[in-house]
Amino acid sequence: MMYEAKVKIGLKKGVSDPEGANTLKALHLLGFDTVKEAKTNRTVDLLIEAKNKDVVKKKVEEMCQRLLTNPVIHTYEIKIVEK
Amino acid sequence: MKIEDVKIAVLRIEGTNCEQESLDAFKRLGANPEFVHLKQLLNIDCNKDEKREISQFHCLMIPGGFSAGDYIRAGAIFAARIKSKLNKDLVEFVKQEYPILGICNGFQVLIELGLLPGIDNIISSSPDACLNINDSNRFECRPTLLKHENNGKCIFTSKILKNEIRLIPSAHAEGKLLFPLDKQKKYIKNLEENDQIVFRYVNPDGNYEGYPWNPNGSISNIAGICNRIGNVFGLMPHPERSYYKHQHPDWTITKLNSNLGDGKAIFESVLDYICKRF
Numbered sequence: 001m002m003y004e005a006k007v008k009i010g011l012k013k014g015v016s017d018p019e020g021a022n023t024l025k026a027l028h029l030l031g032f033d034t035v036k037e038a039k040t041n042r043t044v045d046l047l048i049e050a051k052n053k054d055v056v057k058k059k060v061e062e063m064c065q066r067l068l069t070n071p072v073i074h075t076y077e078i079k080i081v082e083k
Numbered sequence: 084m085k086i087e088d089v090k091i092a093v094l095r096i097e098g099t100n101c102e103q104e105s106l107d108a109f110k111r112l113g114a115n116p117e118f119v120h121l122k123q124l125l126n127i128d129c130n131k132d133e134k135r136e137i138s139q140f141h142c143l144m145i146p147g148g149f150s151a152g153d154y155i156r157a158g159a160i161f162a163a164r165i166k167s168k169l170n171k172d173l174v175e176f177v178k179q180e181y182p183i184l185g186i187c188n189g190f191q192v193l194i195e196l197g198l199l200p201g202i203d204n205i206i207s208s209s210p211d212a213c214l215n216i217n218d219s220n221r222f223e224c225r226p227t228l229l230k231h232e233n234n235g236k237c238i239f240t241s242k243i244l245k246n247e248i249r250l251i252p253s254a255h256a257e258g259k260l261l262f263p264l265d266k267q268k269k270y271i272k273n274l275e276e277n278d279q280i281v282f283r284y285v286n287p288d289g290n291y292e293g294y295p296w297n298p299n300g301s302i303s304n305i306a307g308i309c310n311r312i313g314n315v316f317g318l319m320p321h322p323e324r325s326y327y328k329h330q331h332p333d334w335t336i337t338k339l340n341s342n343l344g345d346g347k348a349i350f351e352s353v354l355d356y357i358c359k360r361f
Contacts, residue, residue, distance in 0.1 A: 014264045016300070018220030065209055067163050070156060070195070072213040072263050 002083040003056045005046045007068060007076055010039065015073045044068060047083065056080050084141075084361045086354055091116040091142040092135070094124075096161055101147035101186065104323040108350045109144075111326070116144075121161070125168050137172040141357050142182045145189030147254075147321060157214065157257040158191030165196060170206065173198070177205050180360065182238055182353050183315045187255055190214065190307070190317030199317050200262075201310030202273050212270075214319070215259040218300030224254040226332055227298055227320050229282040229306050230289060236278040236313035238356040242348040248289055249282075249345035250331055251320040253306075258299035258319040260308075271303050282307040282318055322346025 011017050017040055024038040046063075050056045057080060064076045093106045093116055102118055109116040122128050123135045137143065151160035165173065177183065177198065185193040191214045193199040197207035217223055229251050231243045243249065262270035274280050283304040284297040291297075291304045299319070307318025325346035328334050 012264065015215070015261070016218060016259075018216050018218055022220045067155065067159060070159075070210050070213045072210055072261055073215055 001050060001052070003048050003050060003053065004081050004083050005048055005056055005060045006079045006081075007044045007046065007060060007064060008079075009042045009044070009064075009069055010075045010077075012073055012075055053080050053082075084358050086113045086358055087115060089114040089142065089354060089357050090140045091144055092119040092124075092137070092140040093117065093144045093146055094119055094121060095146065095148075096121045096150050096164065098150045098152055099146050099148035099161075099188065101188075101321065101323060104326070105144055105146040105186065108323045108326050108347070109354070112350055112354055114354055121164055125164070137169060137176050140181075141361060142184070142353060143176065144183075145185040145192050146323075147187030147189060150188055150192065153188075153257070156191075156195065157255075158188055158193075158195045161188075161192045162195035165192070174205050177310070177312065177315060180312060180314050182356065184239060184349075184353065185315075185317040186321055186323065187258075187319055190319055191257065193315060193317040198315050199310055200270070200274060200279060200308055201312075201315060202270070202277065202279070205310070205312075211262065213261045214257050215261050216257050217255070217259055217298065219294065219298075222254070222256040223258070223295075223298035225252065225295075225298070226250050227253040227306070228285050228287065228296065229318075229320060230285045231281070232283055233281045233309070234278045237281045237309040237316055238313050239309070239316040239349050239353050240281055241352040241355065243352070246289075248285060249348075250325060251322050251346050252324050253298050253320045254324075255299070255319055258301065260299075260301040260305050262302065267302055274305075274308060277311050278313075279308050279311065280305060281309050281316065282320075322349040326350075 019040045020038045027035045095102045106116045229249050231247045286292040286296040309316040325344040327344045328342045
């Protein structure tokens with residue numbers, strides 16, 4: 001079976017997000033002054049062949065811990081859909 | 084050991100770009116450095132005579148640059164490739180008290196590898212720290228002033244007096260040192276107690292100050308740290324870029340009495356350690 005795992009990587013609460021802060025500033029300069037917050041995230045889409053969803057989840061968790069995120073600053077969410 | 088017998092591996096993969104001046108720094112002092120592509124250690128795509136082992140060297144050096152395009156996080160891919168096969172060799176190398184130096188991107192690699200801060204173990208399975216995006220959200224490239232705060236543990240700064248201030252240039256976009264937010268104080272305390280803090284950013288008066296003297300917003304103004312043994316050292320600024328005094332931005336004003344740059348002592352210190360120790 002083929003699955004697509006969408007991994008959304010964000011910053012932990014309290015970690016500064018200079019990219020988000022700069023985006024917010026630029027949006028305000030353009031007149032979008034109703035924007036109160038801008039946060040940046042990164043998504044990685046992975047196409048994975050596996051027996052079932054549970055196997056995919058376990059593998060992707062491991063990938064997050066070993067490469068995709070740094071636990072000191074990152075949070076992650078995994079969404080898996082069958083392809 | 085004689086200095087000419089000291090073999091140093093200057094490691095590289097695609098995107099490293101400070102390897103030449105790093106190699107030159109060791110070479111000018113009479114040592115025997117060599118460019119080693121990571122594939123030569125992993126034994127991928129190389130001839131028999133190109134194959135190398137970590138144990139053939141007395142020092143490993145990870146130079147600055149943008150390894151693997153800084154994708155994922157600066158240093159993460161370089162670290163993952165090293166970890167894929169060389170974890171055991173690396174631990175053995177550190178245990179035998181051979182030195183490892185990481186400058187700029189090399190420091191990011193050492194953090195991602197878990198070799199630094201190295202408070203409880205030689206290597207941790209996941210990073211205990213992070214070199215995050217600069218607070219300014221910019222690439223900060225200019226001279227920085229570093230105060231040497233080590234009491235003697237770090238073998239890379241034995242030739243620099245305590246509290247001495249050195250001018251060493253910084254050039255990075257991801258250099259803000261962070262520890263897990265809920266444990267930052269504990270980490271700093273441990274690092275101070277273990278004498279693992281090597282350099283802090285200061286202003287011209289020698290006092291701690293924020294931006295622009297601290298170019299990235301690093302916690303506690305830290306610019307460089309070593310592991311608990313003192314033989315793994317990482318720093319964001321580039322000592323190989325201030326090897327000669329004429330590389331200092333103010334050398335024409337201050338006059339050139341000797342052509343001794345502020346970064347040279349780091350390379351001299353580690354070579355001195357290797358010659359005496361092995």
